[in-house]
Amino acid sequence: MAVMNVNPTRMELTNLKRRLVTARRGHKLLKDKRDELMRQFLELVRENKRLREKVEKAITEANRHFSMATASMSEESLAVSLMMPSQRMSIEVNEKNIMSVKTPVFVPEYKLADKGEIYSYGLAFTSGDLDEGVRSLSEIMPDMLRLAEVEKTCQLLSTEIEKTRRRVNALEYVMIPDYEDTIRFITMKLDENERSNTTRLMKIKDMMLQSSQGI
Amino acid sequence: MYKIAVLGDRDSICGFACLGVETAVAYSENEIKEQFSRLINENYGIIYITEQCADILKDEISALEASVTPAVILIPGVKGNTGRGMENIGRAVEKAVGSLILD
Numbered sequence A: 001m002a003v004m005n006v007n008p009t010r011m012e013l014t015n016l017k018r019r020l021v022t023a024r025r026g027h028k029l030l031k032d033k034r035d036e037l038m039r040q041f042l043e044l045v046r047e048n049k050r051l052r053e054k055v056e057k058a059i060t061e062a063n064r065h066f067s068m069a070t071a072s073m074s075e076e077s078l079a080v081s082l083m084m085p086s087q088r089m090s091i092e093v094n095e096k097n098i099m100s101v102k103t104p105v106f107v108p109e110y111k112l113a114d115k116g117e118i119y120s121y122g123l124a125f126t127s128g129d130l131d132e133g134v135r136s137l138s139e140i141m142p143d144m145l146r147l148a149e150v151e152k153t154c155q156l157l158s159t160e161i162e163k164t165r166r167r168v169n170a171l172e173y174v175m176i177p178d179y180e181d182t183i184r185f186i187t188m189k190l191d192e193n194e195r196s197n198t199t200r201l202m203k204i205k206d207m208m209l210q211s212s213q214g215i
Numbered sequence B: 001m002y003k004i005a006v007l008g009d010r011d012s013i014c015g016f017a018c019l020g021v022e023t024a025v026a027y028s029e030n031e032i033k034e035q036f037s038r039l040i041n042e043n044y045g046i047i048y049i050t051e052q053c054a055d056i057l058k059d060e061i062s063a064l065e066a067s068v069t070p071a072v073i074l075i076p077g078v079k080g081n082t083g084r085g086m087e088n089i090g091r092a093v094e095k096a097v098g099s100l101i102l103d
Helices: A010-072 A075-081 A128-214 B010-019 B029-041 B051-056 B058-063 B084-097
Strands: A089-098 A101-110 B002-008 B022-025 B044-050 B071-075
Touching (some): A010 A075, A010 A128, A010 B010, A010 B071, A010 B084, A089 A128, A101 A128, A128 B044, A128 B071, A128 B084, B002 B010, B010 B022, B010 B044, B029 B044, B029 B051, B029 B058, B051 B071, B051 B084
Parallel strands (some): B002 B022, B002 B044
Antiparallel strands (some): A089 A101, A089 B002
C-alpha cells in the first residue's frame, strides 16, 4: 500500500485515472514486445549454439592441419607462402530491425570473383597439410560470417530483453498498484467529505428547526 | 564497406590470411591490447579473436556488446578449445531469460 503524495481532489482523481489507463496500455504493449523478443531470441540462440559447435570443430580441424604443415615445412617458407594473399574479403553491413532492435546483417564481398582463388602459393614446395588447412578454413568461412551475425544479434537481443523485462515489472508491480491505491485513497477521501457534508447539513437543519420552534 | 580481422598468435591465425581477411599477430598482453584498440578504431565489421586473447580483453569486449559493429567473435586457438565461446552464449541466455535453459 503506497499512496502517492497528491492532493485528494477531483481533478487529481481524473488525472490519475487517465494515467492508470496509459500505464495499463503500456504494460500490455511492453509485455507483448518482451514475449516476441524472447521467441526470436530463443530461435536465434539455438542456431548460435549449433553454428558455434560446427565452427569450433572445423577450426580445430584446420589448426591441426596447420600444425602438421609447420612441422614439415620451414618457418620461413611457410611465412612466404602466406605472405601475399591473392583473395581479399570485405563485408557490407546492412541493418535489420527486430522489434526496433537494430541488428547487423553481413554480406561478404570478394575482390576476386572466383571464391576458390585462395591458394596464394605454388604447390610444389609446400606441404599438403597447408592446402588442407586453407581449404577447410575457406569452407567454414560462410558459417563463420553467419555465426558473427547471429551471435551479435543474440547479444543485442538479450540486452533489449533485459531492459524490457525490467520495464514490464516496474509497471506491473510498482506503477500500476501505486496508481490503484492512490485512486482508492482519493475516492474514499472524497466520499468521506461528501458524508460529513450531508451530516452537517442535517445537523444545521435540526438546529434551525429547533430555533424556529423556540420563538 | 567493412573489413574483417583476426587477432591472435601466429600459429592460430596464419591460415586466415589466405582467405583475404586481415590478420593481427600479437603475443604479449600489451601487444594484444594495442592491436585490439587499433582494430576497433578502424573500420572493422567483424573481429575474430582467439579465446586466449579474449581472456585478456574481457572488459574491452564487454564494452562493445551494445554496439552493432564491430562484432567480436571468439574462435578456438591452436592451443585448443577452452569453451569460452559457448560460455558467452550461456551468459546471453541467462541475461535474457533469467536462468540457463539450454542443455
